Amino acid sequence: MQEYLNGLNEPQREAVTHIKGPLMIVAGAGSGKTKVLTTRIAHLMNNGVDAFNILALTFTNKAAAEMKERIERILGNAEARNLYIGTFHSVFARILRAEAHRIGYPNSFTIYDTDDSRSVIKTVVNELNLDDKHYKPNVVGSRISSAKNALVGPAEYATDYYIQQEDMRANRPAIAQIYAAYANRCFKNGAMDFDDLLLKMYELLKNFPEVLHKYQHKFKYILIDEYQDTNPVQYQITKLLAAVHENICVVGDDAQSIYSFRGATIENILQFQKDYDDVKVVKLEQNYRSSQNIIHVANEVIKNNKGQIPKNLWTENKQGDKIVLVRTMTDNDEGRFVADCIQEQKLRYHFYNKDFAILYRTNAQSRSFEESLRRMGIAYRIYGGVSFYQRKEVKDFLAYLRVIANTRDEEALKRIINYPVRGIGKTTIEKCVIAANEQNISMYEVVSRAGEFGFKAGTLEALQNFHTMIRYFQSMLTNTNAYDVAIQVGKHTNLVKELFNDKTTEGLARYENIQELLNSIKEWTESPSNEDGELGDKSLGSYLQQITLLTDADDDKGEQDAVKMMTIHAAKGLEFECVFVGGVEETLFPSGMSINTREELEEERRLFYVAVTRAKQKLWLTYANARYRFGQLVQNDPSRFIEEMPEQYIDKTYAGGGARNNAGSDMGSAFERMQRGFGFGGSSNAAAAERKYGPPPSRKPSSKPEYLPVQPPAAKVVAHVPSADFVASDTSQLQAGQKVEHQKFGFGTVSSVEGSAHNPVATIQFEKNGEKKIMLNYAKLRIV
């Protein structure tokens, strides 16, 4: 008997060993879903299914790579490299690359990221003489994206009564026109946006029976992870692919559906049973991840949602700690609390940095956490946000490569035609675009035939030089790999040199980024196989196509001992020993944008459910009375989700005061209690904690974190034992020049008092700990 089956519980084994026919796995959070998927694939292969006939669609490329690795370990051979595993987008991009000629695209078509796509929309809006203030690229773009995800093309969009009504009501009747122009322009540019990778794949299968036939018979077994987050195009594609063999296995949890803004619909998972006869349904309800308390809270909150697949998530794990609710004055206090708390937990329970995750609803919230962690000297890594490949200098460099691989790519061409500056200004670019539109040729072709369009001598020369350079790069394309081309681009454009000569801090960072980019291209070129196991294709085109689809989660720089910070969306599928969820406030979580309909609110609640169920042992929910938004302090109420959690599982020690308007509470503000308790107060330093709890274990974290604390000056507080007679003085009249004693920082001299009358802030020069800004309303100071 195959021993890999032994580690499975009953329903898991059922899911793994069901080989023929449609299978739906309803997998609760932490129920061993990945294990089931990998074991199932291994089991299929062990039972004679050829790896080449298996397609597995995952949510991130990293998940795909991990699965491959685990399967190899189970099987003990390298067969897994032949599997087709990847995200919808990367798998389809690969197929489209092979079939591009059928639909009029170059096989090295460009993949536009969101920025590129918005930029094209803006161009198109202006060309149609519409106001881009009213037809905002973001608004129009998301409208187009929804249409594509729902399989609505430009023609149908323009004639659909309901859609048109909506656009009329929003006073944006021209969106249909923009959609059509946008689609045309993308095609003309030889480019696909993210949605096109799905839509064109669908059209390919729909319009070319021989292609459909080919892939139907190639993919005899199909597995789809995170099925609750698939949208109608993805649904239709998989339905087409699975139509012959019907060996389709979907895994999902309706309670974790959090991508409706991307067109995902729970309908897909609810519909699955009706689509095929004889669907086997397996429910995985035992949670192996979290404590009893965490599971109870999660279950209780999600009950407030209507209409779900009934299930009962349970665990045999121990009860665990209560969920800690934390209220602070501002977002900065929130950051400080979390950083202090991590420090304390590490000392007390011997956790490593990597055991902690800070999750939040919006990327912008990372700032205050980042600052506090840095001050404390705690290593951290932020996932998401602006990714490496979105940085301006990186995009600029890549734009060269894009033009070389695909001259139709007008977006890229416009980016680089005058970068570095070579005297081809806005007017000239506009002229080129207009000429291109008139003649119905690409902008690049105008540049290449610049002599025919009556440019001034100087301009003409600049254009011709540019064209000669690009042609030179292209001549290397056929017999050189991506890295060699990139190096030549760096040399001949003077880009690298120019950045090198820029000695400002930002210039230096930009230079380093380009170096890193070149290194990563080199690494990619030299690695034996691509991420999907395809051997050999080290061309520039191949490189460019995978680069756009990489996400931050994918570039895993090894297990680092760093606190992880990311949005809740990005945390899907992950787990951590200790989790902080920040900004649990009305208008933030649930988002102010998503409280207008029941559906929206329920999705926010599912998001809350996802956040809570990421934690294995410990969970903190923090919220601030007020936080900065657009540089202004705004008040917020605690999130409604807090009230939905049963009291008995909640520790409210830190949830009392905080607000000034809550003076009746005898708890004192969270900040005050923090000072009384851990982190502050002279005695609770590392040495004391070590005396009390013993030395940290010798197990070493595996590698260096990406963000090692740069300068840890503030982190190392020189311990101060307060005077025996320490009594906080009335500091309302505090003035510059006075000497004071602080419980933690020791003696110092006030250098200034600023801030509003309600919230005075003193800058104090401490003898041992340097300059600190102290909020007088909260800090306890003794005037000496």
Added chain:
DNA sequence: TTGGAGATTTTTTTT
């Protein structure tokens, strides 16, 4: 044509 000062806008969430 270029670059910079000042004005304006932006925050959901992501492949």
Added chain:
DNA sequence: AAATCTCCAA
């Protein structure tokens, strides 16, 4: 607070 856009002088 930060990023992007607009306008103007050189």
